[in-house]
Amino acid sequence: MELMRDITDAPKEGRSTDPARNLVVAAEVQLSIAHVFIAELNHKAPEKFKFRRDKVFWVDLCLTPRRPNSSARFVDHWSPARTIEMGSLIAIPPRMRTELNSAGGRHASLICQMQASAVEKWLPEDFTWTERRLEASLNIASDTIRPLMLRFNHELRNPGPGSLELCESLASILAIELARYFAAASSTDEKGGLASWRMRLIDDRIADRSQPFPSVGELAKLCRLSSRQLGRAFKASRGSSISDFLTQTRIEAAKRKLYSDTCIADISSILGFSSQSSFTAAFRRSTGTTPDQFRKRIRAGSPSR
Numbered sequence: 114m115e116l117m118r119d120i121t122d123a124p125k126e127g128r129s130t131d132p133a134r135n136l137v138v139a140a141e142v143q144l145s146i147a148h149v150f151i152a153e154l155n156h157k158a159p160e161k162f163k164f165r166r167d168k169v170f171w172v173d174l175c176l177t178p179r180r181p182n183s184s185a186r187f188v189d190h191w192s193p194a195r196t197i198e199m200g201s202l203i204a205i206p207p208r209m210r211t212e213l214n215s216a217g218g219r220h221a222s223l224i225c226q227m228q229a230s231a232v233e234k235w236l237p238e239d240f241t242w243t244e245r246r247l248e249a250s251l252n253i254a255s256d257t258i259r260p261l262m263l264r265f266n267h268e269l270r271n272p273g274p275g276s277l278e279l280c281e282s283l284a285s286i287l288a289i290e291l292a293r294y295f296a297a298a299s300s301t302d303e304k305g306g307l308a309s310w311r312m313r314l315i316d317d318r319i320a321d322r323s324q325p326f327p328s329v330g331e332l333a334k335l336c337r338l339s340s341r342q343l344g345r346a347f348k349a350s351r352g353s354s355i356s357d358f359l360t361q362t363r364i365e366a367a368k369r370k371l372y373s374d375t376c377i378a379d380i381s382s383i384l385g386f387s388s389q390s391s392f393t394a395a396f397r398r399s400t401g402t403t404p405d406q407f408r409k410r411i412r413a414g415s416p417s418r
Contacts, residue, residue: 139221140269142277146231147284149265151176155219163188164211170232170291171205172225174262178368180216187247188212198320200252201365202259204291206242223266227288235292245306249298249351254358258294261287263401298352306350307343311336315347319362326363326385329355364399367392371408380404 141150159182164171184196185203188210196214205211207229253259261283268276268283298306307315314335318327327335332355333343347355363384370380381392396404 142269142280144277144281144284146228146288148226149269149280149284150224151221151266151269152224153219153221159214159216161212161214164205164213165209166205166226167208168229169207169226170229171203172227172258172262172287172291173203173205174223174259174266175201175220176223176266177220178365178372180218180220182214182216184214185251186212190242190244190247197248197251200254201361202253202255202262204250204253204258206247206250206295209242209247223262223269225262225265225284225287227284227291231284231288232291235289237296240296243298244309245350246295246298248312249295252351252358253294254351254353254361255290255294256353256357257290258287259361259399261290267401294352296352297348298350307336307346311338311346312350319359325383326366327359328385329359360395361399364396367396367404368400368407371404372411377404377408 137153139151179201184198186196329340333340378389381389386392393403
């Protein structure tokens, strides 16, 4: 696998050559069905730009906290007033004109440009990009997709014997899991998904930073459903369990708080973990590192490693 210092040589589809963004590739690997690389970017200021890739799914795992107000909208499907805040893991579908809003600043992402055909061959014949599937693409809380991306990050950072072959296998599995994820996100309420008004209630409550982080029980009560009904309907709508979604949302909130001087025990309590040890275990499962190690890397200037 090849290490690169700058992205400006031999650009591939989806690789910006705009020096104003200071985009640097830390490591990359070219596979038979995917191009995977670690991108380190520094947006000088907030900006808005158009994005479209015709031949690939653009899978982006933000290795540093996604900046607040980083959002996206699908230009041909949503009005200019409608945007969705992006989660740490997104997968922009091929042929979708997307408007991306960056809050500016430095961040690092693991990017997998997956050949569209490698994913689409696993989708149902009647598959269409519904409203819910588009929403689900901008915040993927999957206990199968995220670990695959994290393993890519590990192999690119620490290549060893068989790394190329392992990455080829990871890419094949990722293509299948992406197809399963999007197929599982149902298109209508009749298929058992959450009504749009209930999904908006959940999103708004989670985004409310003035209150403690909600539990599944609180969200179920808000939606006037049992916890079991909410769990089934949420998975039908978003393609992931609500517990996975809440855990990952809490981890992203924790990353942002680790930039502050708030002690780790307080962060654990604020985000509703039962104990600091359970917070540490959940954080390690999601990021591959502990909260303390993550904070030390932030202060050392290398949070993405």
